[in-house]
Amino acid sequence: MPNPRKPDGSLVTTCAYCGVGCGFKAETIGGEIVRMIPWKEGKANHGHACVKGRFAFDYYQHPDRVRTPMIRSSIDQPWREVSWDAAIAHAAAEMQRIQAQHGRGSVGAVSSSRCTNEEIFLMQKFARVALRNNNIDNCSRICHSPTQFGLSATLGAGAASQHFDSVLQADVILVVGANPTEGHPVFGSMLKRRVRQGAKLLVVDPRRTETAESAHCKATVHLALRPGTNVLVLNSLAHVVVTEGLHDAAFIAARCHPAEFEQWRALVADARYAPEVVGPEASLDPADIRAAARVYAKAKRSTIYYGLGVTEHSQGSTGVMCLGNLALACGMLGREGVGVNPLRGQGNVQGGSCLGSWPHMLSGYRFVTDDAVRATFEQDWRLSLDPEPGLRLPNMFDAALAGTFKAIYIQGEDPVQSDPNQNHIVAAMKAMECVIVQDLFLNETAKYAHVFLPGSSSLEKNGTFTNAERRVSMVRKVVPPLAGLEDWEITVKLINAMGYPLHYDHPSQILDEVARLSPAYQGMSFALIERCGSVQWPCNPQAPEGTEVLHTQTFPRGKANFMLTGYVPTTERIDERHPLLLTTGRILSQYNVGTQTRRTGNVAWHDEDLLDIHRQDAEARGIRDGDLVAISSRYGETRLHARISDKVSPGVLYTTFHFAQSKANAVTSDLSDWATNCPEYKVTAVEVAKVPATAPASARARAGAKA
Amino acid sequence: MWSELRDLREGQDLGTPPRGGEPVALVVDGKPVTVPAGSSVMLAAAAGSCPVPKLCATDTLEAFGSCRVCLVEIQGRKGYPAACTTLVEPGMVVTTQSPRLHELRQGVVELYLSDFPQEDVPGGWSELHETLQQVGVASHPYGQGENHLQAPVDESNPYFLFDPAKCIVCSRCVRACEEIQGTFALTIQGRGFASQVAASQGERFLDSECVSCGACVQACPTQSLVEKSLFVGGYHRAQPPKA
Numbered sequence: 001m002p003n004p005r006k007p008d009g010s011l012v013t014t015c016a017y018c019g020v021g022c023g024f025k026a027e028t029i030g031g032e033i034v035r036m037i038p039w040k041e042g043k044a045n046h047g048h049a050c051v052k053g054r055f056a057f058d059y060y061q062h063p064d065r066v067r068t069p070m071i072r073s074s075i076d077q078p079w080r081e082v083s084w085d086a087a088i089a090h091a092a093a094e095m096q097r098i099q100a101q102h103g104r105g106s107v108g109a110v111s112s113s114r115c116t117n118e119e120i121f122l123m124q125k126f127a128r129v130a131l132r133n134n135n136i137d138n139c140s141r142i143c144h145s146p147t148q149f150g151l152s153a154t155l156g157a158g159a160a161s162q163h164f165d166s167v168l169q170a171d172v173i174l175v176v177g178a179n180p181t182e183g184h185p186v187f188g189s190m191l192k193r194r195v196r197q198g199a200k201l202l203v204v205d206p207r208r209t210e211t212a213e214s215a216h217c218k219a220t221v222h223l224a225l226r227p228g229t230n231v232l233v234l235n236s237l238a239h240v241v242v243t244e245g246l247h248d249a250a251f252i253a254a255r256c257h258p259a260e261f262e263q264w265r266a267l268v269a270d271a272r273y274a275p276e277v278v279g280p281e282a283s284l285d286p287a288d289i290r291a292a293a294r295v296y297a298k299a300k301r302s303t304i305y306y307g308l309g310v311t312e313h314s315q316g317s318t319g320v321m322c323l324g325n326l327a328l329a330c331g332m333l334g335r336e337g338v339g340v341n342p343l344r345g346q347g348n349v350q351g352g353s354c355l356g357s358w359p360h361m362l363s364g365y366r367f368v369t370d371d372a373v374r375a376t377f378e379q380d381w382r383l384s385l386d387p388e389p390g391l392r393l394p395n396m397f398d399a400a401l402a403g404t405f406k407a408i409y410i411q412g413e414d415p416v417q418s419d420p421n422q423n424h425i426v427a428a429m430k431a432m433e434c435v436i437v438q439d440l441f442l443n444e445t446a447k448y449a450h451v452f453l454p455g456s457s458s459l460e461k462n463g464t465f466t467n468a469e470r471r472v473s474m475v476r477k478v479v480p481p482l483a484g485l486e487d488w489e490i491t492v493k494l495i496n497a498m499g500y501p502l503h504y505d506h507p508s509q510i511l512d513e514v515a516r517l518s519p520a521y522q523g524m525s526f527a528l529i530e531r532c533g534s535v536q537w538p539c540n541p542q543a544p545e546g547t548e549v550l551h552t553q554t555f556p557r558g559k560a561n562f563m564l565t566g567y568v569p570t571t572e573r574i575d576e577r578h579p580l581l582l583t584t585g586r587i588l589s590q591y592n593v594g595t596q597t598r599r600t601g602n603v604a605w606h607d608e609d610l611l612d613i614h615r616q617d618a619e620a621r622g623i624r625d626g627d628l629v630a631i632s633s634r635y636g637e638t639r640l641h642a643r644i645s646d647k648v649s650p651g652v653l654y655t656t657f658h659f660a661q662s663k664a665n666a667v668t669s670d671l672s673d674w675a676t677n678c679p680e681y682k683v684t685a686v687e688v689a690k691v692p693a694t695a696p697a698s699a700r701a702r703a704g705a706k707a
Numbered sequence: 708m709w710s711e712l713r714d715l716r717e718g719q720d721l722g723t724p725p726r727g728g729e730p731v732a733l734v735v736d737g738k739p740v741t742v743p744a745g746s747s748v749m750l751a752a753a754a755g756s757c758p759v760p761k762l763c764a765t766d767t768l769e770a771f772g773s774c775r776v777c778l779v780e781i782q783g784r785k786g787y788p789a790a791c792t793t794l795v796e797p798g799m800v801v802t803t804q805s806p807r808l809h810e811l812r813q814g815v816v817e818l819y820l821s822d823f824p825q826e827d828v829p830g831g832w833s834e835l836h837e838t839l840q841q842v843g844v845a846s847h848p849y850g851q852g853e854n855h856l857q858a859p860v861d862e863s864n865p866y867f868l869f870d871p872a873k874c875i876v877c878s879r880c881v882r883a884c885e886e887i888q889g890t891f892a893l894t895i896q897g898r899g900f901a902s903q904v905a906a907s908q909g910e911r912f913l914d915s916e917c918v919s920c921g922a923c924v925q926a927c928p929t930q931s932l933v934e935k936s937l938f939v940g941g942y943h944r945a946q947p948p949k950a
Contacts, residue, residue, distance in 0.1 A: 002873075002944050003830050003831045004832075004930060004933055004934070004938055005937050035937065040767070041716060043713075047715060047767055048887050048920070051866075051919040054866075054921035055865075165709065193889055215891040216889070589919075601865030
């Protein structure tokens with residue numbers, strides 16, 4: 001039987017892993033998914049894939065999947081399996097009881113960027129029509145909220161200015177705080193293709209990433225800056241641009257506010273941002289800063305791609321603004337091959353941002369405090385909305401500890417593993433009376449839950465995803481939901497049980513409602529997406545099939561804004577007790593907290609989070625490759641095996657956060673972006689020490705024992 | 708760079724990447740065909756509904772010209788140029804089907820089959836099987852010679868395997884790893900009969916630089932590289948029929 005079985009069914013759908021949003025043909029035999037084939041007509045991937053989307057789909061039928069709703073009266077009790085109706089009734093009754101007892105604002109919800117646009121929209125609707133407050137947030141709070149804020153402030157739209165293909169027309173590609181060959185592999189391949197064709201690559205990243213240097217792809221300049229100095233270095237690039245007269249005066253005159261430009265120019269031209277001053281502070285050669293700025297500014301088409309290495313800082317929003325300013329100053333917007341583009345982490349985190357899953361904004365990035373905006377929703381939903389912005393996710397946890405926030409409905413997120421300062425989050429969870437978790441698996445957060453609603457994977461539902469290039473693509477139900485309901489159906493049931501009547505026959509009706517209430521999605525419908533394959537917002541009568549490149553004629557507010565971006569160092573600093581800087585990130589084969597990928601064959605590549613440490617730092621502490629080390633910060637401690645690596649500079653440590661037992665977030669701080677509260681995951685002052693051999697069993701030893 | 712990616716169509720293999728040049732008119736098998744400049748004769752034939760049999764060509768990869776199955780006749784040219792590596796020219800007159808071409812292709816394909824597990828010829832659905840059908844070949848006239856039928860299968864990757872017995876060394880996997888993925892993990896090692904696909908310096912796939920993107924599996928025309936999920940109960944080579 002060496003000829004393989006031939007699939008007998010096939011359905012085109014969209015990968016839920018990273019923000020690239022690859023199109024796949026899910027092929028089945030007798031209704032069971034046997035392989036995922038990259039879709040040649042997928043406009044984000046053109047028939048290419050990575051190890052996650054292509055192969056790591058088997059989690060969907062893993063034995064750990066929860067197939068029945070469960071409840072318990074307290075978290076030290078065992079779970080009790082109940083019917084859907086009983087679970088929904090119990091959850092609704094608890095939320096109503098708590099609101100009656102502790103006030104309307106004592107309950108909130110978190111939407112999931114692994115869920116569809118329709119499901120995200122319903123989650124914020126749940127908060128607004130069932131809880132009657134604005135206590136709704138989404139996971140971009142902890143990843144790209146500074147993008148939304150920083151790009152809106154400068155360019156007027158908090159999303160990528162380009163489509164992915166645009167990189168193939170770039171002459172210079174500036175990658176800041178991102179490692180697309182691992183985090184966004186299919187886009188990474190396209191970027192490398194362009195570099196092989198002759199484009200210059202500039203990388204700003206504390207680590208010598210695979211993007212900065214790999215086979216036939218090497219950065220012209222790699223600024224391996226000290227973690228936490230982004231804004232300083234980006235201002236220094238701008239300093240070179242304005243002091244050497246490399247800015248695009250015609251573009252600035254035509255497209256920006258000239259007075260703002262002058263103010264900004266005065267700021268960045270200040271001697272404190274001269275490369276010769278910045279270099280020593282950021283551990284960089286001033287000549288490299290000058291070289292990078294010149295390469296970027298002098299090219300015909302220079303483009304910027306950035307990731308969480310920009311946003312997850314106490315000055316994350318400022319860092320994003322720096323990038324917007326730089327592109328504006330050099331006239332690198334509004335054409336093919338230029339632009340400013342966030343590489344978003346989760347499959348639908350752009351949708352998470354677009355669809356009103358914010359405590360201060362309704363769908364389409366419009367403020368809840370705006371009476372006219374609220375009126376359109378009130379008319380459609382036939383009830384009055386709370387004009388007061390709600391709690392952000394970290395504020396919900398703070399309020400839980402303060403005793404004023406008592407219940408939370410979390411859809412497809414695992415804050416206990418993913419959010420910073422884990423001890424704080426756990427304490428907040430324990431302080432709540434009702435934690436409702438809707439997920440595929442009993443994740444770390446579920447340990448503190450009272451109601452567990454088994455969710456559906458993206459292979460088990462219909463809907464749409466919006467990828468990092470604003471592209472809305474179809475998600476199609478390949479197999480039936482394992483626990484019986486698609487996620488949106490669960491939320492509808494909860495909303496109904498809370499006393500607000502609501503009914504949809506199909507998710508397409510939810511997208512119709514989104515289109516009715518959100519200007520950027522105005523022309524979207526399942527029919528249009530079916531016809532075009534995918535559609536990039538804005539989609540409206542002026543752009544009936546969507547928009548590839550933003551800002552071609554004008555910016556959403558007419559002219560663009562230069563924002564002042566003075567450098568304020570983070571308060572998280574090294575000292576004698578914590579002399580090293582830890583930064584975190586992710587790896588090709590695993591995805592975020594690993595709920596899905598840890599349950600696939602991908603563990604063959606990465607079955608444990610390791611701590612990368614430079615030889616010099618290791619030798620000074622007597623640490624050898626493979627040693628178990630204790631990592632302690634001002635916030636907590638965890639243990640990992642060390643890996644001697646030349647990818648990090650002396651003084652810098654790096655680890656991933658894919659395994660719960662690694663507890664990477666036990667050490668991260670609760671400092672966050674000044675504007676959006678996005679956590680400063682990328683900079684934590686720590687010390688490491690070798691754990692004596694007699695210490696308790698390590699992760700590796702446990703894995704060995706199981707085998 | 709746009710046409711190469713954006714003009715790809717599911718369920719259709721033009722053989723070489725679509726191009727975006729000015730229109731060029733030519734004649735294929737008596738039919739007028741217009742395709743963009745820079746297109747191959749193979750693409751023009753596919754566009755004119757006269758697809759030329761092929762093995763080493765696919766429209767997601769640049770033409771390579773190694774399998775010699777796509778030979779055609781072009782008026783005014785000597786010999787039998789490969790349709791994949793020959794670019795269209797205005798007024799070109801191409802013949803894709805003739806007794807001589809049929810004979811040449813059969814000869815080439817029979818040679819491939821002489822080092823391919825005979826038991827796997829019936830019942831297959833790979834591109835090789837489609838080409839066999841197109842060319843009208845189901846067996847070869849040669850006796851048992853040197854072959855790769857006992858070469859060890861590499862099952863190290865959790866998701867796909869590599870069975871060298873089915874490999875025709877067309878380099879599609881190597882080129883996919885370079886051109887599409889950009890990892891350069893694969894190579895053809897050795898020369899002549901000893902040529903074989905190798906990951907890195909002859910490591911197992913899992914131990915090489917391979918990032919398991921699957922581009923090689925997707926590109927393989929013989930299912931020599933194939934998803935493990937398509938086999939129930941593991942991969943077992945067919946036993947040769949008893950004499």
